[in-house]
Amino acid sequence: MSAVLADMPETVAPATSKAIAPSKGGRPWTFYVLATLFGLYVIALYGPMFCIYILSFQDIRGGLVFPMKGHSLHWFVDLFTQVRTGDVKGSFDRSIKLAVIVTVITVVVSFLAGLGFRKRFRGDTFVFYMMIGSLVAPGLVLGLGTGLLFQALGLNASWYSSALGAQLSWTLPFGVLVMFAVMSRFDHVWEEAAYDLGASRWQSIRLVMIPVLAPGLVAVALFGFTLSYDEFARSLQTAGSLNTLPLEIWSMTLNVTSPSLYALGTVTTIVSFIVIGASLGSIVLIQKKRGSQAKG
């Protein structure tokens, strides 16, 4: 999705390229077959999610399956007031804070790494494969290793130290991969022009690269925030005594059999949708502003 977000400048401009061959007149039969497949895929993708959003609005008689039993906000109130469901409020708080920290670090570190990988340097392949390794390694195993490491060093595992690092080992590879896609569309002529006009390296980064790459950096931030906010496997052994939200959800799936589980799902998805909407919205806004400036 990264490359597509980065592609948007070209595509917001009048689309010149057309779909292949059957551009004259009617659609081939394959269109209808594939359109049906696509429709079914989207329904299967969103359908179940919407089921639990709907079911979370039942009243006190509500169960885990349809049909709906009344409608109320009972389970949302229950979620934030009941003690037996655990510390939802506290974990929600921690998850947001952690996600913000992870986002900031991910954007800065990925941006710098993206700059570094533009030119070959001795050992770059090693760093690249280390990053790929960090991406594909089983999260639970890495989490356990981090937990044992902290234990061996006599440090306390907590969400802002060991879990932060464990999550970064997951968000940074994604961030750098997105930066690759973004950078490959960056025209080096602009940077050279800045140097020719006497800009320092820092000035060219601050005044040329960051503004030009802004939409890509927003995409990196989107990945950083959402991947951290939903991260589970790597946090399990590293978060210490205080849970993050996904860990709280995990323990609820094992012992809560009321719609408050669904209510929590609805709440966390609303947060995700707000973040996604804000990110995509600001990318589109930046592109639009740019488009109108270019025309004006």
Place this chain on the structure above:
Amino acid sequence: MQPSSSSAQAPSRSNLAGWLYVSPLVLVLVPFFVAPILVVLAASFFATDGFGGLTPGFTLASYVEVLHSALTLKLYLATIKFTVLTWVFTLIIGFFVAYFLVFHVRNQLLAIGLFLLCTVPFWTSNIIRMISWIPLLGKEGLINQALLAMGVIHQPLEVLLFSDLAVVIAYVHQLTIFMIVPIFNSMARIDKKLIEAAIDAGASRFDIMRLIVVPMSKSGIALGTIFVVSIVMGDFFVVKVMSGGGSASVVSAFYEDVGVLQYPTAAASAVLLTLVLVAIVSLILRTVDIRQEITR
């Protein structure tokens, strides 16, 4: 990402700059990816008192135990079964969804919009998306209700939820996006003129698919495969929740081992799994240079 001419002239300076830019990345990956892996590797050779205490030393006892256990083979077979099934379904769905978006949707802005529609759930919680199948697949779920109402079945189907079927459904639901994105990317790079030329030369729709689209999407398929295989093989919570405890995979057994503080056996099994994973990923990497692919 071509080696620039300046790096040939001043290799040491460009090496230094490159390392400076990637140093923050390395400073995160070394303590939170390399070190944890080494800790797990070390722990696999340690002896244990059975209560979580580790005695530094060198013994292959854990490996002997893991390799001699009949359970290990069963776990690997189960994991491979889930991996292959998930890979086949995500590949088929992912390939045709990407194909539809690239070659059948004529309006580019619409294609981007539909693509984002597919990617939005990726940025929401995996656990929530997984439990959202409960109201559908459960014994009193929507699917059973519908089938009973239509008179297709007279007893509710019990194999829908808490079964291997449910595990595969949850995997395909979560991971198809990892196929769609890279395949979409490589398909979008296919020059449409190539396909027009093929049509002019008398190629059939099937020929185009077989001789142009599939070969040129190979790198996307390879990347998607790496994601899907490594995630399924490293997963434990989908297996644990969706099978209702009835099935286990290598990592879910690892999770149980950690739960009862059997660190060395867990570590030995993790090391073996990592070796298998590295072997699979490097086999895939032999068919495609992903670094070139990603940074191009």
